[in-house]
Amino acid sequence: MKYLRLELRYPPALIHPIHRLVDESDAVERDVLLHGSLFDETADTFLFYVEGDIDVYAEALRSVDRIREFEITRIDESGHYVFLTQRRDAVDEAMFGSLRRTGVVVVPPIDFRPDGVARLTVLGDHEPLRDALAGLPDRIDSEVLRIGEYDWRQHLFDPELTDRQFDALAAAVECGYYESPRAASVEDVADRIDAAPSTASEHLRKAESAMMKSFIDLRDVA
Structure with missing residues (x-):
């Protein structure tokens, strides 16, 4: 659909x-x-x-x-x-x-x-x-x-990421970039999405910013 x-x-x-x-x-x-x-x-x-x-x-x-x-x-x-x-x-x-x-x-x-x-x-x-x-x-x-x-589940919380930003986040989660202690680097994320480390880092920063703003908006409404 x-x-x-x-x-x-x-x-x-x-x-x-x-x-x-x-x-x-x-x-x-x-x-x-x-x-x-x-x-x-x-x-x-x-x-x-x-x-x-x-x-x-x-x-x-x-x-x-x-x-x-x-x-x-x-x-x-x-x-x-x-x-x-x-x-x-x-x-x-x-x-x-x-x-x-x-x-x-x-x-x-x-x-x-x-x-x-x-x-x-x-x-x-x-x-x-x-x-x-x-x-x-x-x-x-x-x-x-x-x-x-x-996907109805997406619209419960949708920070409106681009496809590349989403791919970078998904790769970061899968390879352990957000684990504590961190189990992967930006270079690992870049390898997974076939991008330069600087590009992967930019995708992650923009995605994280969009998600945090969207989350705060969601909390404000709730």
């Missing part, structure tokens, strides 16, 4: 008023769609994870007519769950209508970032995935960040 890691970039007219907060206000640091129910023909229900000033976020929710109701649950000082129901409109269809098709599954979370960017994972067969991308409105720029075989 193939998956695509996508970055979608929306023009201002297609950015949801709440997600626009990420651009316009320093009060909201993170806005992540965790789950959604689309069974109703006129309204959708979503669960978001929000980091930042929840009072500013709540005030923005109240100002959007299409949001019917919402409930906020505090996790810690900066993190909150926001459970809301909103009326579906043409903007929603423009954003995600093409991805709602037979043979395609959008795998949450969807991370809404500054500058109208949303990052998400989509899985399915080649042709439905191709058609889903082709069906996106011309105003939405899309970039495929990664393509691979889907």
Whole structure:
């Protein structure tokens, strides 16, 4: 089963008023769609994870007519769950209508970032995935960040390593580079991945950095 890691970039007219907060206000640091129910023909229900000033976020929710109701649950000082129901409109269809098709599954979370960017994972067969991308409105720029075989276990913790970074880490673990005391050297890792020691060392440094940052982000959310 193939998956695509996508970055979608929306023009201002297609950015949801709440997600626009990420651009316009320093009060909201993170806005992540965790789950959604689309069974109703006129309204959708979503669960978001929000980091930042929840009072500013709540005030923005109240100002959007299409949001019917919402409930906020505090996790810690900066993190909150926001459970809301909103009326579906043409903007929603423009954003995600093409991805709602037979043979395609959008795998949450969807991370809404500054500058109208949303990052998400989509899985399915080649042709439905191709058609889903082709069906996106011309105003939405899309970039495929990664393509691979889907593994649910990977998405529990995914630091977004390149293939070479992953190969270097795997080789380092297999040959004992991370054992204590260390049982292998960078040169041993380099031999296993057929690279120069300096290249292997760079792969390991970048992979370790990405993993540590991803782990801290995961701990922060948890």
